Amino acid sequence: MTVPVFRFAPSPNGHLHLGHAYSALLNQQMARDAGGRLLLRMEDIDRERCTPELEQTMQEDLHWIGFEWEKPVRRQSEHFAVYREALDRLIGMELVYPAFLSRGEIKHEIENLGGNGTWPRDPDGALLYPPTDRQLSNTERKRRISGGQPFSWRLNMDDALEHVGEPLFWTELEPEKRAVEAAPHVWGDVIIARKDMPTSYHLSVVIDDALQGITHVVRGKDLFQATSVHRLLQRIFDIEPPVYHHHALILDHDGEKLSKSRRDTALHSLRQEGVSAEEIRSMVGV
Template sequence: MAATTVTRFAPSPTGRLHLGHAHSALLGWRLARESGGRFLLRIEDIDPVRCRPEFTAGILEDLAWLGLDWDGPVRVQSEHLPDYRATLERLSGMELLYPCFCTRADIAREVAAIGHAPHGPDGLLYPGTCRRLGATERAERIAAGQPYALRLDMAAALRRAPRPLSFLEVGRGRLRCDPARFGDVVLARKDIPASYHLCVTRDDALQGVSLVTRAADLLPATDLHRLLQSLLGWKAPRYRHHPLLLGADGRRLSKRDNAPTLAALREAGHGPAAVRAMAEGAARG
């Protein structure tokens, strides 16, 4: 592995870290350190409702307690909103975005009228209602202050992007992409100024990340990320998606299911070496 390998750990501060996070952080940290490269830490806190400063502080505390260090300053996404706004403006200038005024209830009614509910990796596919609005109606709704999201016109994006798209998955070789299965994905909303997909792709390019290590549940998202990279002229990193860690009940470890946090394990008397072994052992199991 080249000495220029750059990896990153990019948690969202919506709770304390658990063993699944520890495994992911350890993997990226080891691959960077063993290659003589760099390990970056990024806080993905774009969602102002779910993200809290005390959880950011907890992440830093937990990683330091585990013995993980990182290179350079921590990138906090909420401090770089102009970067994401500029990216949205670039896509808009390419005529690849459109405002969507539909609420979730509107979309549900539209889907019910169609008679079937196609789904993609992020859930229910948008039926394209606002894509069909004329420029005058769009402008009038915006001028009237009607809230809207910004959606990617997937058909237009695919016409513009070189095909076929693919990415290099470590251990599996080159995999073909199918971003169309995401449909007209939301890239910004009124309450969240930029989506995960846009922010993570922008930051990986800006920070020179050459190897993305993350959990297998994000493997499908790579198709969409490769599309954005291609449209915006950003170099594609390699990827390594690791298996999800499971609890004793066979379910994936997650904040939502109250997985034991590193802080709780520490309070129970487990040391850093023991917790690191737990994370690695659970991954092998």
């Protein structure tokens, strides 16, 4: 019988807040109820914003609220070679291409294509990447790369969906167990890696979950739509998918999602102000 494996995977680019406390403690509760394991992963591919000091504070805050995990902690920054191997597979399959447009250039190119005001956006609100760089010749791509032009590796969504060739689904556990049909096309040609970083959130989370044997992904509903991209990558890499539970978010008084930049909901600040761990657990209801 397979032992369930859960994980809590924050990015150490700021202080944990009450929403993180809820997610961490919910993972712990569900892991205990299932007789499973619980891992901690630091998603620190952004080496400019993620620091050892912030990770240390995160671990202290997690210990304080009673969150316990198996050692060692997996740090994504220590596994770039693994993500590079996965990226090379996608390059070899011709499912990704170098994309050279900056954010400003994306908007300008869309205007040139006559799509101003009507161009589709992804679930996060960003304009979908125009097809311009898909159409470049290999010679032109090599010329730009050798000339030092910045670029990202983007998934050719049309080719990826054709490669898969069938509908994709994932299992959502709450509020009732059900099959959800993935819709990766709504993201367009998502970024898979960058010139100076052989991965992105989408790629690294899929590879890490597979390598760590994660069976249950419990995370906020703000990542519900991203699961469509993850299911697509899982199918491309022939990875058995975990089951998912996208939980409700803890919001502020204005109904907005909490931010790591806010001091009033940061665990580190609340701990310094004398709030007890028991009060934190009461606040988040776990």
